[in-house]
Amino acid sequence: MESFEVSKRVEGKINILYIKGYLDAHTAPMLEDEIQGLVDNGEFQILVNFKDLLYISSAGLGVFMGFIENIRSNGGDIKLSNMNSKIFRVFDLLGFPTLYDILEEEQEALTKFNS
């Protein structure tokens, strides 16, 4: 059975979420809960690492849309990294690269947060 998992690592003030598996309308609430938990704790610098994500639908993209305004208004950001080409294309088709920092590697995203 296809599954979805989120794990977390904290580096300084940045919360890094590692998402794995299949992110669709069924599993998106798991990611939503995770980000909501961070926001509730006043954590507004979030990096999402897509290295192990195999599939995403617009429900997954909608999670980022749902939080970004609040997070940015609190001086934070959601940055995205390590997408494979299929995942990136979904973001690209909907014009997300103009709205979000999408970096090749996690380290680049961390550097961008700190610059």
Add this chain to the structure above:
Amino acid sequence: MNKEKYQLKIPSKTDNLELIRTFVSRISEMVGFTDDDVYKIELAVDEACANVIKHAYKKEEEINLVIELDYKKLTIIISDQGIGFDVNKILNRDIKNYLAQMKVGGLGIHLIHALMDEVEFRSEPGRKTEVKMVKYFVKDGKIKKSSES
């Protein structure tokens, strides 16, 4: 290839999206679509079915998915007997402005149009909606190869 037809009737709940994707992707692979096209077809169908689950019905009902194959194309028809909607309202949005306003929702229909070769929505508000999407085996008169998108 003679015309072949496959059908899936399935309860409208998000748990079933995986099963729907598997059904569609296996058939798409079987008839020789490239990995890239299989991914596009799978995602387009996921988006259409997720819309039915989230918007068409107030409670769990049924999604009807039909796949028709002929020598040149794969046609998928997804229908529901839900509340219907005005597809033009969504398609007439400027997607860049819409996203810039950080709005959520409605992205799936734009994706379906970007992923498939032909898309047609027919909705009778309050009665039913049907989306028909087509992916061709051939492009510009040539059989698609795996390096092409």
